[in-house]
Amino acid sequence: MLRKWGLFIVGLALILGGSYLAHAVQTSGGVTLKDVRFAGDPIAGEGGLTQSGLLYVPASATAAHPAPAVLASHGYINTREMQSPFAIELARRGFVVLAMDMIGHGYSDGAVGQSKDLGGPAALRYLQSLPFVDKSNIGLEGHSMGGVPVMTAAASQPDGYKAIVLEGSTPAFLGAKSPANPKDLAVVFGRFDEFAPLMWGVPKGSQVANSPKLARVFGVPGPVIVGKIYGVIADGSARVLENPPVTHPWEHFSYAGVGGAVDWFQKTLTGEANPLAPGDQIWLWKDIGTGIAFAGFVCLLIGAFELLLMLPVFASLNQPAQAPAQRRGGKWWLAFLLTAAVPALTFYPLMKLGNLFFPMRLFPQYIQNQLVVWALVNALITLVLSLALRGGKPAFTTDWPKSAAIAAATIAVGYLSLVLVEAVFRVDYRFWVLGLKPLDDRHALMAIPYLVLWAVFFLVALRALAANLAVKGEGFMVQAGAWKLAMSLGFVVLLVVEYATLLQTGLLLTPGEPLNTIVAIQFVPLLATVGAIAAVTYRRTNSYVPGALICALLLSWYVTAGTATHWYPGFKLPAPAASRSK
Structure with a gap:
């Protein structure tokens, strides 16, 4: 009997044990996770598309005490779950996080190419509508093609956010509209990122500091110094480049990539209930x-x-x-x-x-x-x-x-x-x-x-x-x-x-x-x-x-x-x- 049922039972045990572990990690510290749908913008004369997201709400975020928040977007041919390392670490520190499905991805309606902003502005408005979100303390994070929705969201509301993290991405990617002078911008780009020529016009990820495009974005005449904060966080002019030894898909699946985003948002947004060191991470579990x-x-x-x-x-x-x-x-x-x-x-x-x-x-x-x-x-x-x-x-x-x-x-x-x-x-x-x-x-x-x-x-x-x-x-x-x-x-x-x-x-x-x-x-x-x-x-x-x-x-x-x-x-x-x- 056990021989016949053995593999089935082992499978169930692994599924239940693994799923419980994952659930415990992503709800650590009393975080609530919700599958949400919200209205997108009208497309080419049609009605608005329905968009999808995972909403991470820390216990400290209430209507009486609104919390800082982050809108996070995955890259091409990925889905909202790909942003869970960022979402888990930010939520356990007291940030509300909306991990969105881009238009044409996951459970969001539509198709790539149907919406040039890939749903970013609508996702930002939805995040701002939540009563437990501090609307004056919102950050934006996008990996790879996910830079498109977060940058178009920033362009749609120049005063609707405080900071941006681009993980393996670049402003105006694929011709998308981006703010001319994005507020408090961190660029996390791997030394072994496979898309360096496409993103920053340099042959290798290790050479991104020498990118003329990056110098223009940072407003400096020459090479950017890795780790140096340019400008002033208080007035929104800050810039920083992190260049960890990771590849493109590791940027959203590494302590370095996740830590860079966490560190920047803890510096640029205020009011998180549980500040922790950037290296204090549990998402891998x-x-x-x-x-x-x-x-x-x-x-x-x-x-x-x-x-x-x-x-x-x-x-x-x-x-x-x-x-x-x-x-x-x-x-x-x-x-x-x-x-x-x-x-x-x-x-x-x-x-x-x-x-x-x-x-x-x-x-x-x-x-x-x-x-x-x-x-x-x-x-x-x-x-x-x-x-x-x-x-x-x-x-x-x-x-x-x-x-x-x-x-x-x-x-x-x-x-x-x-x-x-x-x-x-x-x-x-x-x-x-x-x-x-x-x-x-x-x-x-x-x-x-x-x-x-x-x-x-x-x-x-x-x-x-x-x-x-x-x-x-x-x-x-x-x-x-x-x-x-x-x-x-x-x-x-x-x-x-x-x-x-x-x-x-x-x-x-x-x-x-x-x-x-x-x-x-x-x-x-x-x-x-x-x-x-x-x-x-x-x-x-x-x-x-x-x-x-x-x-x-x-x-x-x-x-x-x-x-x-x-x-x-x-x-x-x-x-x-x-x-x-x-």
């Missing part, structure tokens, strides 16, 4: 908790699949695996190396090709469109390689209707767990750039067409795994480990090479691919998860189909919920030159 919950979610999915196979309706799916290979020979190792290497080697070229898959009504997410181009071309390559490598003919036992049903039921169990965790603990499953959120109605419909494309990829990829890498008599741990490595090792090597080069030289090996390199970080845990699911489902059913459909459902959910939406009524295709330079 929240991400450790939600990371444990993510691991529990994977265990829960596999455990649920095992339990569902015990039901009479799915009993016929139980079939012993009939691996075609007798041992790991030269052909096995060649298949392993190709499985690992080809997806990583084709990643950058095919993501570029994916730029031609423009957003449209059925497929409205630009980044996901690029990813499915990469996936489908790799499916084609896999088919060709499988024909060339064919050894013994695999004998699969496949029941398509029941395979689809058990895949849907397995994902439903995992989805229900996330919905309950979000309702009870106000957390989701995530660690750093890896994040799995519940789908709202809009994104649930959006995921359906993508599901079809992801299913094609996983049906081909997992069939190839079973046909080329399954070995007779091989133990589960060995097989699952080999399959996880086969799926993820290429991206591990890619990222090690890219970031080893960055740390040595200040530049990525492919300096023109900063965004796609950051996107690739998620591939390591996701593809390892795919390998584990593929191994379990194949061994239990002698079929690649249930695992492929589970993975297709999971990836279409994961990507759709976590990336940005671009298509909207009236969307116009970008010029070819613009698409090439994206």
Whole structure:
């Protein structure tokens, strides 16, 4: 009994323990966390879009004693949860924090490009409307593209804020309106930030102090001195540059990046109830908790699949695996190396090709469109390689209707767990750039067409795994480990090479691919998860189909919920030159 239920129980325990830890950290000191919606500005003659945010309210913030507040914004293809390190640390010090979803991201309506201010001015007005917020003590913080909404908010109300922190960002980013002379500005920019040329016009993040653009913003003739406060905080003219040894995605996930923002707001805003040293940080334990919950979610999915196979309706799916290979020979190792290497080697070229898959009504997410181009071309390559490598003919036992049903039921169990965790603990499953959120109605419909494309990829990829890498008599741990490595090792090597080069030289090996390199970080845990699911489902059913459909459902959910939406009524295709330079 325990053997059959073991993985399911382990998954539940990890989910509950990790979620409780995360909840305890983000509500430390009596902070209340609320999921809020508020009205956005009218768009192109339409009604205003509804915007989303997470509101952190310390116990000390009341209508009788309003507290200082900070509006925080995530970057491109992220969501409001990415700002939790800043929000947790500021809230436990007595600041009210609104972590917003930019327009076209998360649970906010609309699409990127539909609103040039990305919802910043409306979010600032909502924060100002709260009776427990001191309207004379509001700060603005934005990471990367999140600099757009906070700077446009500042431009919309020159007297509506007191200080700004730009984390890995820059004024007037993407042509957005910014104040000519922003009040009390801190720039936190990593020495290894991959976007230095785009943000500050210098080749490397370590050279940002020499940026002519930064000198103009600081109002100085020459290089900016790191750590020196220019101007006077009291009159709003202060400027400071922090240049910690972090990369772009570490700026919002490091003690240095978070500490720089906390320190600046404690210097420029007044009235926080619980001042603490900038280095006094606990936010990492929240991400450790939600990371444990993510691991529990994977265990829960596999455990649920095992339990569902015990039901009479799915009993016929139980079939012993009939691996075609007798041992790991030269052909096995060649298949392993190709499985690992080809997806990583084709990643950058095919993501570029994916730029031609423009957003449209059925497929409205630009980044996901690029990813499915990469996936489908790799499916084609896999088919060709499988024909060339064919050894013994695999004998699969496949029941398509029941395979689809058990895949849907397995994902439903995992989805229900996330919905309950979000309702009870106000957390989701995530660690750093890896994040799995519940789908709202809009994104649930959006995921359906993508599901079809992801299913094609996983049906081909997992069939190839079973046909080329399954070995007779091989133990589960060995097989699952080999399959996880086969799926993820290429991206591990890619990222090690890219970031080893960055740390040595200040530049990525492919300096023109900063965004796609950051996107690739998620591939390591996701593809390892795919390998584990593929191994379990194949061994239990002698079929690649249930695992492929589970993975297709999971990836279409994961990507759709976590990336940005671009298509909207009236969307116009970008010029070819613009698409090439994206």
